[in-house]
Amino acid sequence: MCHRPSIGPAGSVTLGCRSAAIQPSxxxxxxxxxxxxxxxxxxxxxxxxxxDTRDGEAFSRWYVAAIRRSEIADYFEPVGGTMVIRPYxxxxxxNMQAGLDRRFKATGxxxxxxxxxxxESFLRKEAKHVEGFAPEVAWVTHAGGEKLEERLAIRPxxxxxxxxxxxxxxxxxxxxPVLINQWANVVRWEKRTVFFLRTTxxxxxxxxxxxxxYDEAQEExxxxxxxxxxxxETELALPVIKGPKTEREKFPGALMTYSIEALMPDGKALQSxxxxxxGQNFARAFDIDFLDQDGERRHAWTTSWGMSTRIxxxxxxxxxDDQGLILPPRIAPIQVIIVPIPAKSEEDQTRVETAVAALLxxxxxxxxxxxxxxxxxxPGWKFNEWEMKGVPLRIEVGPRDLANDQVTLVRRExxxxxxxxxxxxxxxxxxxxxxxxxxxxxxARTFREAHTATVDDYEGFQASMAERRGFLRAYWCGSAECExxxxxxxxxxxxxxxxxxxxxxxxxxxxxxxxxxxxxxFAQAY
RNA sequence: CGGGGAGUAGCUCAGCCAGGCAGAGCACUACGUUUGGGACGUAGGGGCCGGAGGUUCGAAUCCUCUCUCCCCGACCA
Numbered sequence: 387m388c389h390r391p392s393i394g395p396a397g398s399v400t401l402g403c404r405s406a407a408i409q410p411s412x413x414x415x416x417x418x419x420x421x422x423x424x425x426x427x428x429x430x431x432x433x434x435x436x437x438d439t440r441d442g443e444a445f446s447r448w449y450v451a452a453i454r455r456s457e458i459a460d461y462f463e464p465v466g467g468t469m470v471i472r473p474y475x476x477x478x479x480x481n482m483q484a485g486l487d488r489r490f491k492a493t494g495x496x497x498x499x500x501x502x503x504x505x506e507s508f509l510r511k512e513a514k515h516v517e518g519f520a521p522e523v524a525w526v527t528h529a530g531g532e533k534l535e536e537r538l539a540i541r542p543x544x545x546x547x548x549x550x551x552x553x554x555x556x557x558x559x560x561x562x563p564v565l566i567n568q569w570a571n572v573v574r575w576e577k578r579t580v581f582f583l584r585t586t587x588x589x590x591x592x593x594x595x596x597x598x599x600y601d602e603a604q605e606e607x608x609x610x611x612x613x614x615x616x617x618x619e620t621e622l623a624l625p626v627i628k629g630p631k632t633e634r635e636k637f638p639g640a641l642m643t644y645s646i647e648a649l650m651p652d653g654k655a656l657q658s659x660x661x662x663x664x665g666q667n668f669a670r671a672f673d674i675d676f677l678d679q680d681g682e683r684r685h686a687w688t689t690s691w692g693m694s695t696r697i698x699x700x701x702x703x704x705x706x707d708d709q710g711l712i713l714p715p716r717i718a719p720i721q722v723i724i725v726p727i728p729a730k731s732e733e734d735q736t737r738v739e740t741a742v743a744a745l746l747x748x749x750x751x752x753x754x755x756x757x758x759x760x761x762x763x764x765p766g767w768k769f770n771e772w773e774m775k776g777v778p779l780r781i782e783v784g785p786r787d788l789a790n791d792q793v794t795l796v797r798r799e800x801x802x803x804x805x806x807x808x809x810x811x812x813x814x815x816x817x818x819x820x821x822x823x824x825x826x827x828x829x830a831r832t833f834r835e836a837h838t839a840t841v842d843d844y845e846g847f848q849a850s851m852a853e854r855r856g857f858l859r860a861y862w863c864g865s866a867e868c869e870x871x872x873x874x875x876x877x878x879x880x881x882x883x884x885x886x887x888x889x890x891x892x893x894x895x896x897x898x899x900x901x902x903x904x905x906x907x908f909a910q911a912y
Numbered sequence: 913c914g915g916g917g918a919g920u921a922g923c924u925c926a927g928c929c930a931g932g933c934a935g936a937g938c939a940c941u942a943c944g945u946u947u948g949g950g951a952c953g954u955a956g957g958g959g960c961c962g963g964a965g966g967u968u969c970g971a972a973u974c975c976u977c978u979c980u981c982c983c984c985g986a987c988c989a
Binding site: 433442443446447450454455461463464466518519521522542543572574576577578584636637638639640643645657660662690692694725727728729730762763764765766767768769770771773782784785786787794877 | 913923946947948949950951962979980981982983984985986987988989
């Protein structure tokens with residue numbers, strides 16, 4: 387439970403190249419001014435628009451401003467729907483990568499890297515797969531000054547190219563399982579994009595495994611789903627609900643898709659990680675077969691699972707407030723920001739500087755990522771700035787504090803202040819980071835519970851979805867038609883079929899009253 | 913891709929209706945005074961008015977096309 391950071395291996399990332407084709411659509415602008423404070427219409431540089439989660443447009447303004455002003459990311463307007471992740475934002479991603487990578491290694495996986503370009507013939511080998519991705523694939527049609535004989539897809543995902551290699555690598559049951567993960571970028575040409583949540587190019591990891599039996603593949607699928615859920619809650623303080631997807635919502639080419647779903651402050655659900663049991667679909671398409679112990683040649687069972695920069699956006703949305711971002715300590719690039727308060731006398735000034743240096747040294751020694759802001763801005767400006775950037779804990783070191791051998795600690799998420807002895811500050815800071823992490827998770831959980839309702843009648847369903855949105859637990863008979871009609875009428879889709887729904891026992895479908903085995907989780911989705 | 917809105921300094925915007933020197937606040941640079949919740953003074957720097965055509969003696973302003981962003985849909989591992 388130690389929150390000690392371990393800066394792990396940052397995944398390798400290559401740049402995508404764009405070719406051709408379809409018109410994109412796009413992205414955003416405007417940072418905000420001061421709204422909601424008519425009295426002080428004075429535009430203080432860098433003030434955030436309030437986080438109004440009821441109005442989609444206002445919420446979007448907050449989100450875009452929070453990301454741009456905090457220097458997490460910026461648009462790359464020449465290519466619609468693409469973005470640059472700036473150092474502060476990439477620092478978050480690196481910490482996320484480290485947390486995930488550690489978990490992948492602990493479950494026996496190794497990293498590798500596969501090519502960016504996928505020949506069209508590869509995509510075509512699995513019918514549902516190509517059908518599912520066709521509209522969003524970007525193609526390279528020319529290279530080296532010539533038209534290519536076969537156009538190349540910029541990978542939207544790597545099942546096919548990896549299947550090609552697994553077919554070569556797997557000969558015997560002794561070669562199984564194959565447990566490989568890749569950190570990469572992928573491109574999916576989206577019609578409508580949102581910072582992190584849906585961008586044309588994004589960063590992710592995709593795990594691809596091959597197994598001897600269905601059971602083994604299924605076990606792997608569920609294991610990684612659990613890893614995702616645990617990661618989201620432990621590292622990102624983002625509570626999630628996990629479960630299988632319906633036929634309609636599953637990955638093209640998969641036997642079964644499972645996902646973790648988080649609830650955003652505006653009441654919409656965010657699919658934050660997926661794990662697929664691909665059955666033998668890709669093994670058949672790519673001839674991944676092996677000679678089993680009994681001398682029979684059999685197709686392998688494969689899985690794939692991915693988590694992307696999307697969940698980073700979800701994490702940013704979930705925790706921020708009117709002041710800006712609030713980063714969970716475990717993934718915050720800067721966990722503690724020290725703000726020195728200038729003193730009038732040279733003697734006191736030296737004392738301040740000495741104390742700041744000592745604090746930095748001790749925090750660093752204790753594994754806490756700390757920085758001091760020694761710029762010549764005024765302290766008040768720094769307080770606001772670092773709060774906006776979401777640094778979980780601030781330590782103020784000024785002459786008044788030091789006169790009592792104390793410093794002031796301020797929590798970002800509650801803004802609670804406390805005086806602590808100079809000697810005890812590093813230890814207290816470390817403890818507070820753990821508390822803040824827990825408080826953020828608790829707060830997000832409370833929000834989710836408050837926005838999860840159980841409904842049995844369709845009128846209630848519609849009213850609830852129109853007014854509060856959020857998660858709705860309701861019975862569903864299993865028919866794709868009911869699923870589609872509910873979506874048409876309320877925009878809500880079935881996010882997952884949660885495991886805990888078993889407890890409610892059978893009931894009647896919320897739409898047509900037909901017998902239903904269990905409840906499912908509905909929500910409008912990003 | 914359909915409907916609606918918007919692109920003018922790094923940011924937020926005014927100017928456009930009614931064509932005539934490109935503006936404000938914040939941010940930025942220098943110096944000074946300041947510094948415990950976004951300081952102040954003085955002096956400065958910064959623009960192909962998203963892009964391309966057109967109309968006009970003259971276009972940020974009028975017309976056409978196009979690109980990008982935001983919202984609502986459609987679509988979407």
